[in-house]
Amino acid sequence: MKRMTNDVTATATSQLGFTADETREQALATLLEQVMNTRSVSDEEGPLADAVEAFLSAQSHLTVRRHGDTVVASTNFGREHRVVLAGHIDTVPIIDNFPPRWLKPGDPLIREDVAAAHPGERVMWGRGATDMKASDAVFLYLAATLTNPQYDLTYVFYDHEEVAAEKNGLRKVVESHPDWITGDFAIIGEPTDCGIEGGCNGTMRFDVITHGVAAHSARAWMGENAIHKAAEILNRLNAYEPQTITVDGLDYREGLNATLIAGGKGTNVIPDECRVHVNYRFAPDKTLPQAKALMMGADAGIELGGGEGVATGGVFEGFGIEMKDESPSARPGMDSPMARSLAQLVKARTGRDPLAKLGWTDVARFAILGIPAVNLGAGSPLLAHKHDEQLAESELTLMADILEDWLSTSAN
Amino acid sequence: MKRMTNDVTATATSQLGFTADETREQALATLLEQVMNTRSVSDEEGPLADAVEAFLSAQSHLTVRRHGDTVVASTNFGREHRVVLAGHIDTVPIIDNFPPRWLKPGDPLIREDVAAAHPGERVMWGRGATDMKASDAVFLYLAATLTNPQYDLTYVFYDHEEVAAEKNGLRKVVESHPDWITGDFAIIGEPTDCGIEGGCNGTMRFDVITHGVAAHSARAWMGENAIHKAAEILNRLNAYEPQTITVDGLDYREGLNATLIAGGKGTNVIPDECRVHVNYRFAPDKTLPQAKALMMGADAGIELGGGEGVATGGVFEGFGIEMKDESPSARPGMDSPMARSLAQLVKARTGRDPLAKLGWTDVARFAILGIPAVNLGAGSPLLAHKHDEQLAESELTLMADILEDWLSTSAN
Numbered sequence: 001m002k003r004m005t006n007d008v009t010a011t012a013t014s015q016l017g018f019t020a021d022e023t024r025e026q027a028l029a030t031l032l033e034q035v036m037n038t039r040s041v042s043d044e045e046g047p048l049a050d051a052v053e054a055f056l057s058a059q060s061h062l063t064v065r066r067h068g069d070t071v072v073a074s075t076n077f078g079r080e081h082r083v084v085l086a087g088h089i090d091t092v093p094i095i096d097n098f099p100p101r102w103l104k105p106g107d108p109l110i111r112e113d114v115a116a117a118h119p120g121e122r123v124m125w126g127r128g129a130t131d132m133k134a135s136d137a138v139f140l141y142l143a144a145t146l147t148n149p150q151y152d153l154t155y156v157f158y159d160h161e162e163v164a165a166e167k168n169g170l171r172k173v174v175e176s177h178p179d180w181i182t183g184d185f186a187i188i189g190e191p192t193d194c195g196i197e198g199g200c201n202g203t204m205r206f207d208v209i210t211h212g213v214a215a216h217s218a219r220a221w222m223g224e225n226a227i228h229k230a231a232e233i234l235n236r237l238n239a240y241e242p243q244t245i246t247v248d249g250l251d252y253r254e255g256l257n258a259t260l261i262a263g264g265k266g267t268n269v270i271p272d273e274c275r276v277h278v279n280y281r282f283a284p285d286k287t288l289p290q291a292k293a294l295m296m297g298a299d300a301g302i303e304l305g306g307g308e309g310v311a312t313g314g315v316f317e318g319f320g321i322e323m324k325d326e327s328p329s330a331r332p333g334m335d336s337p338m339a340r341s342l343a344q345l346v347k348a349r350t351g352r353d354p355l356a357k358l359g360w361t362d363v364a365r366f367a368i369l370g371i372p373a374v375n376l377g378a379g380s381p382l383l384a385h386k387h388d389e390q391l392a393e394s395e396l397t398l399m400a401d402i403l404e405d406w407l408s409t410s411a412n
Numbered sequence: 413m414k415r416m417t418n419d420v421t422a423t424a425t426s427q428l429g430f431t432a433d434e435t436r437e438q439a440l441a442t443l444l445e446q447v448m449n450t451r452s453v454s455d456e457e458g459p460l461a462d463a464v465e466a467f468l469s470a471q472s473h474l475t476v477r478r479h480g481d482t483v484v485a486s487t488n489f490g491r492e493h494r495v496v497l498a499g500h501i502d503t504v505p506i507i508d509n510f511p512p513r514w515l516k517p518g519d520p521l522i523r524e525d526v527a528a529a530h531p532g533e534r535v536m537w538g539r540g541a542t543d544m545k546a547s548d549a550v551f552l553y554l555a556a557t558l559t560n561p562q563y564d565l566t567y568v569f570y571d572h573e574e575v576a577a578e579k580n581g582l583r584k585v586v587e588s589h590p591d592w593i594t595g596d597f598a599i600i601g602e603p604t605d606c607g608i609e610g611g612c613n614g615t616m617r618f619d620v621i622t623h624g625v626a627a628h629s630a631r632a633w634m635g636e637n638a639i640h641k642a643a644e645i646l647n648r649l650n651a652y653e654p655q656t657i658t659v660d661g662l663d664y665r666e667g668l669n670a671t672l673i674a675g676g677k678g679t680n681v682i683p684d685e686c687r688v689h690v691n692y693r694f695a696p697d698k699t700l701p702q703a704k705a706l707m708m709g710a711d712a713g714i715e716l717g718g719g720e721g722v723a724t725g726g727v728f729e730g731f732g733i734e735m736k737d738e739s740p741s742a743r744p745g746m747d748s749p750m751a752r753s754l755a756q757l758v759k760a761r762t763g764r765d766p767l768a769k770l771g772w773t774d775v776a777r778f779a780i781l782g783i784p785a786v787n788l789g790a791g792s793p794l795l796a797h798k799h800d801e802q803l804a805e806s807e808l809t810l811m812a813d814i815l816e817d818w819l820s821t822s823a824n
Contacts, residue, residue, distance in 0.1 A: 201630065205679055217691045218613065218771035220654070220667035227670040227688070231646030238640050242632070255632035258639040259683060260676035267617055267671050267689060267736070276639070277679060279629045324679070359630035 014038040014047050016055040016140060028396045029124075032137040035089075036100040036126055042090040042167075045069040045159040049089065052157045055140060061147050062155075065180055069159035070169035072180045073143055075152050081338070082152040083407065084186035084371065086170065086362070087136040088161030091128040092385050100126025103390070111388060114380075118392035129389040130379030135189025138378060138399045142407070149407045154183055161362065165327065170362050174369065185338040186366040187403070189377035191384055194398050196346050196354040197375040198250050198332025198339070199367070202282045202291055203360045205259075207275040208233050209308060209320035214265065214272040223270030227263045230274040234258065236315055237278070245283035248334040250356035252283035256315070277324070278316075281358070284329035284367075291329075296321050330364040332356065333372025345406050346376070349398070376402070426450040426459050428467040428552065440808045441536075444549040447501075448512040448538055454502040454579070457481040457571040461501065464569045467552060473559050474567075477592055481571035482581035484592045485555055487564050493750070494564040495819065496598035496783065498582065498774065499548040500573030503540035504797050512538025515802070523800060526792075530804030541803040542791030547601025550790060550811045554819070561819045566595055573774065577739060582774050586781065597750040598778040599815070601789035603796055606810050608758050609769040609787040610662055610744030610751070612776055614694045614703055617671075619687040620645050621720060621732035626677065626684040635682030639675045642686040646670065648727055649690070657695035660744045662768035664695035668727070689736070690728075693770070696741035703741075708733050742776040744768065745784025757818050758788070761810070788814070 016034045018027035040048040049069035056073040057064045064073045069089075103110050103123045110123050124134070136157065143155045158169035165171065174181050190197075210230050215223025237258055244253045256278065263274030282291040289298075296302055297313025304323045311321050333339050334354055343354050357363065357375055366373035378399040379391045428446045430439035452460040461481035468476045468485040476485045481501075515522050515535045522535050536546070548569065555567045570581035577583060586593050602609075622642050627635025649670055656665045668690065675686030694703040701710075708714055709725025716735045723733050745751055746766055755766050769775065769787055778785035790811040791803045 203630070216771065217667065217669050217671055218615070218693055220669050220693075221665065225649075225669055227673050228646060228650050230673070231643060231650050234640060234643030234646060237637075238643050253633065255629065257629050257632050257637055257682055258676070259629055259679050259681055261639050261642070261673055261683075261686060264670070264672035264689065268691060269671055270669055271671060271673075274673060277676065279680060281630055281632075359628065 014051040016051045024400070025393070025397055028137060028141050028400055029393060031140050032124055032134060032396060033100075035133045035137050035140070036124065036128060039094070039098060040090050040128070041093050042160050042163045045090050049157070049159060052089065052140070056143055056155070059144050062143065065177070067173045067176055068169060070173045071157045072173060073155045075149065077149070077152050079150065079152040081185070082154060082183040083338070084154045084156060084181065084183040084366070085139050085142065085189070085403075086156040086158065086186060087132055087139050087189040088159070088169070088362075089136060089157050090159050090162050091131065091133070092162045094127045095387055097125070097127040097387055097389065100124060100129065109388065111390060114390055114392055118394060121392045121394055123390050123392050125388070125390045127389060129383075129391040130191045131384035131389065132189050132191060132377055132379070134379050134391045134396055135191070135377035135399065138396060138403065139189060141400060142403060146404070146407055151407060153407065154181065156181065168362070170365055174365055178369070181369065183371050185333075185336065186363070186371050186373035188362055188373060188375050190361055190375040191377045191379035191381045192375050193352075193380055194346065194350055194376065194378060194395070194402060195352040196343055197357040198334050198354050199247065199252070199284045199330045200357040200359065200361050200363050201252055201254065201284070202286065202288060202327055202329030202364070203279065204288070204291060204295070204326040205277065205279050205324045206295070207277050207322045207324060208316050209322060210274045211320065212270065212272045215270045217268045217270055220270050223272070226271045226274040230261070230263065230276055233276045233316065233319060240315060245285050247284045248332045250332045250334060250354060252356045253358060254283055255279070255281040282329060284331040286329060288326055288328040292326070327360050328364055328368065330367030330373065332374065336372050339372060339374065342374070342376075342406055345402060349402055426463040428463045436812070437805070437809055440549060440553050440812055441805060443552050444536055444546060444808060445512075447545045447549050447552070448536065448540060451506070451510060452502050452540070453505050454572050454575045457502050461569070461571060464501065464552070468555055468567070471556050474555060477589070479585045479588055480581060482585045483569045484566065484585060486566045487561065489561070489564050491562065491564040493597070494566060494595040495750070496566045496568060496593065496595040496778070497551050497554065497601070497815075498568040498570065498598060499544055499551050499601040500571070500581070500774075501548060501569050502571050502574050503543065503545070504574045506539045507799055509537070509539045509799055509801065512536060512541065521800065523802060526802055526804055530806060533804045533806055535802050535804050537800070537802045539801060541795075541801045542603045543796035543801065544601050544603060544789055544791070546791050546803045546808055547603070547789035547811065550808060550815065551601060553812060554815060558816070558819055563819060565819065566593065568593065577737065580774070582777055586777055590781070593781065595783050597748065598775070598783050598785035600774055600785060600787050602773055602787040603789045603791035603793045604787050605792055606758065606762055606788065606790060606807070606814060607764040608755055608766040610746050610766050611659065611664070611696050611742045611779075612769040612771065612773050613664055613666065613696070614698065614700060614739055614741030614776070615691065615772040616700070616703060616707070616738040617689060617691050617736045618707070619689050619734045619736060620728050621734060622686045623732065624682065624684045627682040629680045629682055632682050635684070638683045638686040642673070642675065642688055645688045645728065645731060652727060657697050659696045660746045662744045662746065662766060664768045665770060666695055667691070667693040694741060696743045698741060700738055700740040704738070739772050740776055740780065742779030742785065744786070748784045751784055751786065754786070754788075754818055757814060761814055
């Protein structure tokens, strides 16, 4: 077990650090407390980013760089391979769940499921406990203590993950400094109960549009009803049968759904437009262009920000389409030797096989860079964003154990 | 030709009146100018109602009563029959079309259709010119000048016709003072190009509702998509074939249309509700309960203000329904002797046969009271609510000629 003194004396309002007389468990808990106590709702990550930067800069084996509120720290041991460990430092907004605190066993705020899985343990309660300050604390601990890993390591602590994609700090650093983010494998610390969730479905959202001619509804025959025309859009959605597709051994369940519908100008006016907002979630066997072709034809030429075009094929052939959002899928990369060795270790420690990630996550950003990536983090994904987000203390050490073993020379 | 001095000295901000030295054409034009210049968008009818009340109170042969901003003036000559002449004094909102003004022949603001029908005439331009301040001006002129009519007369100038039915001034006065509104026949001055438009379709509006179960759209199978379920509502609307139904010799064209649709809570959420707002326009061969039964079954028990119920039959059987508005149809009453004599006169002056009124109008309120009613007013119905509402001057005198002849003892 490694142990190191941390002499951070940063001027940031918040300070991160643990002392040489703390046990490994104590050090992890101390870091978690400090990260949790530094409020970092999206758009307010500055103080936590300052503290993270100061903490990492105090480690002599790390090269630390910063872009906005994203901090990147790299080792340079000259190893053959490099692994990226990434965690977002922002949280969703606070609702009576800040400041955080430790709950003693038996505290009524401890959820029954958490208490049942971790009897007799104290529990960290508060905003960000699972999504994802526990994983951040583990990454910080590893950044300070892993001074002889078998791979070179790049730690990324980034801002604005919980908001619109254009604000995402990982996206920005990849675009501005692609040379900072290189590697052969990446782990994102999104909560997975320390299991592996690999790859992710792609997602796109677009409006399917019908047009009509307005008229007073007392003289409906002088108009053309755009809402009535939308029947065919909904019929095609109902006729679509979502598939489950296996990629690299993991099962991805697709989906095609209208999530919003709006049409009409007034209670007595024949509507001249109707928009059905459709969300298509597609498995990583498809590229973004392939997925678009299935919806609107391969040569429709309909692009984000390009306004309305007509679908030349696919599910919505013949209808107007306006793209609203698109994000590629990411293959799980479970066929790489590094992924396989991590999966074996996780299976041995937790009994869990890798699962497909269905929601879109930042693993896809690594996929775009050609870096296989998985989610692996402390805490239950079902508690993310919940009012009563919480984490049993041993979940921290389980994650630290797995990563320490996998990354240390001695463990392989 | 009658002529009378008008000595209105009301304290209202606006005054109505014409002088003894004005010709009949001049007096009509003066009244129209005054009514047009008094802004009276719905909810702001007070000043015009004050001016109308003052003008009518100055006529010694009239008994004037007021309820809210509705003014009712009656003759009491002891005639066998009574005719009601009714006009709403409010307008739809102003859009750069106030204050009004006279346009000289050749003015580019004069519409081509108006110029073609009335070459060489000046044209009143502005909000309310056709809907329906021209008819109001004619009614005011008749109220002052018809001192020896063959029928007793009741003039009704009412507020809030252009907005929700519960605000309608005619409705309110009928409910509060049914004895003020009695008679054997009624004419409402809605613009008809001085033709007769008889009766009206009934109308009802209701939401047809689907319910689902919300879920994140990345895990759509955990939810139930309410928008997809609305396909069947739109399919039934598309399958419905509207009929044309002849009542008392006039043809009523029905219609069943979705005018609004809304559903969904977010771009990434499986929607748990979708509402299709439906407008049913039904011919006067059906009562309101009969029409409702065709939509939602005879025993559904779904009432205005009663929230959502389930359709037990009819077009939307099985779906949730919430009533939003309902107004009965009105038979045209063209079989009454008074209607027949008016129709003959209009045919002689304009060459036009009576037509069915398709939109819902306040004639239905008279139908409820058992008073046959028709629409007959100056100006084109196609210009109502238009930005460039306008009226050629001779349209005023044509309407005044027809009504004066029909109502005067000398003309029959």
